[in-house]
Amino acid sequence: MGVSKKISLTVFGLIMAAGALMWLIQLWRGLILTDMNNAYSWGLYVSALAFFVGNAAGGLVLSSMIYLFGVTALKPFARIGALCAFANVAAAMLIVLPDLGRPFRVLNLLLHPQIMSPLVWDVIVLNLYAGLSLIYLYLLMLPDLAARTGILKKITLPVKDPAGFSDTWARRLAPFSLVAAVGIHVVTAWIFATQGARGWWHTAVMAPDFVAAALASGTAVVMLVAVLCYGTADKFQSAFRIMAIFIATAFFIHIFLMYNDFVIHAWYGTDHARETLAITLQEYGLAHAFEVLAPLAGVVLLLNARVRKTMSGIMAGCLLIIAGIFIHRILLMPAAFNQMPLTLAPLGSQHTLWSVPIASGRYAPPAETFVSHHSYFPTLVEILIFAGVLSFVCALILVAVHQLPVVKEG
Amino acid sequence: MRRGMVIDLEKCIGCRSCAVACKQHNAQPAGSWWNRVVTPGSDRHLTASTPQNLYFLPIHCQHCNNAPCVKVCPVGATYQTDDGTVLIDFERCIGCRYCMAACPYGVRQFNWESSKDGMQRYEYQNNYTYGYPEPFRLDNRLVYSPVRSKGVVEKCHFCAHYQAQGLDPACVRACPGKARHVGDLDDPDSRVSQMIRQMNGFTLLPEKGTRPNVYYLPPKRKEV
Numbered sequence: 001m002g003v004s005k006k007i008s009l010t011v012f013g014l015i016m017a018a019g020a021l022m023w024l025i026q027l028w029r030g031l032i033l034t035d036m037n038n039a040y041s042w043g044l045y046v047s048a049l050a051f052f053v054g055n056a057a058g059g060l061v062l063s064s065m066i067y068l069f070g071v072t073a074l075k076p077f078a079r080i081g082a083l084c085a086f087a088n089v090a091a092a093m094l095i096v097l098p099d100l101g102r103p104f105r106v107l108n109l110l111l112h113p114q115i116m117s118p119l120v121w122d123v124i125v126l127n128l129y130a131g132l133s134l135i136y137l138y139l140l141m142l143p144d145l146a147a148r149t150g151i152l153k154k155i156t157l158p159v160k161d162p163a164g165f166s167d168t169w170a171r172r173l174a175p176f177s178l179v180a181a182v183g184i185h186v187v188t189a190w191i192f193a194t195q196g197a198r199g200w201w202h203t204a205v206m207a208p209d210f211v212a213a214a215l216a217s218g219t220a221v222v223m224l225v226a227v228l229c230y231g232t233a234d235k236f237q238s239a240f241r242i243m244a245i246f247i248a249t250a251f252f253i254h255i256f257l258m259y260n261d262f263v264i265h266a267w268y269g270t271d272h273a274r275e276t277l278a279i280t281l282q283e284y285g286l287a288h289a290f291e292v293l294a295p296l297a298g299v300v301l302l303l304n305a306r307v308r309k310t311m312s313g314i315m316a317g318c319l320l321i322i323a324g325i326f327i328h329r330i331l332l333m334p335a336a337f338n339q340m341p342l343t344l345a346p347l348g349s350q351h352t353l354w355s356v357p358i359a360s361g362r363y364a365p366p367a368e369t370f371v372s373h374h375s376y377f378p379t380l381v382e383i384l385i386f387a388g389v390l391s392f393v394c395a396l397i398l399v400a401v402h403q404l405p406v407v408k409e410g
Numbered sequence: 411m412r413r414g415m416v417i418d419l420e421k422c423i424g425c426r427s428c429a430v431a432c433k434q435h436n437a438q439p440a441g442s443w444w445n446r447v448v449t450p451g452s453d454r455h456l457t458a459s460t461p462q463n464l465y466f467l468p469i470h471c472q473h474c475n476n477a478p479c480v481k482v483c484p485v486g487a488t489y490q491t492d493d494g495t496v497l498i499d500f501e502r503c504i505g506c507r508y509c510m511a512a513c514p515y516g517v518r519q520f521n522w523e524s525s526k527d528g529m530q531r532y533e534y535q536n537n538y539t540y541g542y543p544e545p546f547r548l549d550n551r552l553v554y555s556p557v558r559s560k561g562v563v564e565k566c567h568f569c570a571h572y573q574a575q576g577l578d579p580a581c582v583r584a585c586p587g588k589a590r591h592v593g594d595l596d597d598p599d600s601r602v603s604q605m606i607r608q609m610n611g612f613t614l615l616p617e618k619g620t621r622p623n624v625y626y627l628p629p630k631r632k633e634v
């Protein structure tokens with residue numbers, strides 16, 4: 001392992017340790033250490049769940065393009081795809097734990113699962129997809145495992161033609177991984193979209209939009225790792241071109257679905273729709289500009305063949321896309337929670353719309369007891385826990401690339 | 411039997427005794443309010459929204475028939491009893507707060523910290539305690555406990571502990587305006603059913619399709 005890798009690993013380790021420490025403190029003191037309250041009851045952790053689930057889409061894109069649609073140019077990156085998928089699904093499941101008030105009771109999900117709850121569906125598909133990604137990674141690495149020593153050699157399936165076996169089974173599994181992968185995005189979107197109480201979420205466009213945004217960011221994650229592992233040699237240029245076009249298509253579909261939803265709601269102009277749009281486009285106007293313009297800039301960069309020849313160009317493009325989709329996930333919350341579901345036109349003044357405030361549940365001398373608006377901003381504890389999980393993803397990928405035959409030499 | 415409540419907004423004088431009785435009887439942690447009384451249209455409590463117009467609206471769990479909180483709960487901690495009451499099993503809840511996102515009425519309260527820490531933050535005097543002193547189990551599920559642990563969600567339980575003793579909920583007994591009534595909504599001859607029929611009873615947010623078991627009777631115009 002090179003020096004720069006060692007340094008990166010140390011940094012990731014330190015951030016993970018800081019996150020773990022913060023989680024311990026949060027376990028001890030409670031979620032009072034976050035900036036959430038009774039009226040604004042989900043924050044960075046749940047946004048991060050949506051973010052990581054989306055990032056896991058890359059594995060599916062690669063495996064189905066190669067094995068269902070025969071795009072062989074992408075083959076060198078197949079293992080990276082499966083690895084990124086697994087790392088991000090694992091992170092998605094991990095970031096839910098600090099959001100739970102009683103994480104040690106998580107076993108209740110197995111003991112008393114309620115089949116009506118979209119959260120139960122999500123736990124099922126996320127586990128399924130994590131398992132499938134691991135199997136996929138194993139299958140793809142099989143031809144090179146036998147050449148290794150120690151434990152890797154021991155877990156190698158004794159088959160006559162490892163390369164052929166790996167190829168056949170990867171092709172057979174591809175449809176299942178496609179279904180499971182679309183499943184994680186659709187079901188994660190349903191967690192929100194089923195909620196009639198929250199106008200911002202309760203739209204049929206959420207699931208397809210979730211898939212589109214995920215395909216953009218998930219592919220960007222794979223492309224980023226691929227360029228870091230393989231560089232920008234000529235033989236990879238056609239793969240990078242295909243991925244760039246794919247990312248651009250997915251991103252534009254996402255933008256189309258999002259604004260399509262905005263337009264029909266804005267046109268009819270119910271008070272609720274006007275309020276959620278005002279929160280997103282005015283109060284969080286800068287964030288909204290970023291969620292659109294940053295990935296747009298990223299797409300413009302990646303679509304340029306000259307940019308794709310430089311490491312820094314591809315990295316910048318991918319990071320812009322990932323960051324933009326991250327802010328998109330953050331914006332899931334403000335318009336959902338700052339538009340009180342219980343609003344009414346007081347008798348006798350029918351022209352006004354009045355939000356019924358909610359007991360915040362947290363006492364602070366200067367703050368109101370009952371609130372109908374909260375400018376949420378994650379606390380240091382929330383940010384460090386999130387950063388810890390993000391570092392976990394990076395460290396896992398780094399270690400796997402180093403220890404396993406993920407990257408083919410030469 | 412479908413347990414329901416009728417709140418007569420004409421009779422309500424806005425004293426908030428119900429909110430206080432609820433908080434005290436149910437030993438609610440500092441900062442938590444299962445029951446709140448608002449003055450629709452006003453910026454601050456007890457100010458009229460427009461001249462000549464002032465009324466009060468008490469709000470707590472509406473014990474919905476089609477309750478989104480019950481449907482989202484991944485572990486069945488929030489559940490519905492045979493009489494339609496929506497309860498929370500304090501020992502089962504994992505604290506995911508999905509139910510808080512799902513409830514359109516904003517009545518669910520989370521324990522962001524331990525009761526003790528909350529009391530200290532509020533500077534309650536040492537050893538001040540309040541609330542019904544015994545835990546209460548229904549079908550062996552803990553639906554009330556005088557000391558709350560952090561990390562679980564709670565809300566109005568229609569005073570299940572008092573109903574087991576044949577008593578009305580604390581808010582009903584404490585109301586000096588005689589604005590609150592409980593009874594069987596399935597029985598067309600019950601007092602609550604008659605009140606709803608004869609005095610144009612309505613529910614909150616009918617468009618959300620939650621079909622609440624809590625009904626309101628409209629107020630007449632009030633002068634201030």
Ligand code: SF4
Pocket residue numbers: 470471472473474477478479480496512513514515516517518565620
């Ligand atoms: S008012 Fe809210 S908490 Fe009560 S039953 Fe209805 S959805 Fe559930």
Ligand code: SF4
Pocket residue numbers: 482483484485486487488498502503504505506507508509510562563
């Ligand atoms: S917070 Fe508790 S009661 Fe609410 S949905 Fe989660 S487990 Fe159920």
Ligand code: SF4
Pocket residue numbers: 417421422423424425426427428429447466468581584585586587588589590
């Ligand atoms: S106790 Fe009765 S009169 Fe007083 S606020 Fe409550 S419902 Fe109204």
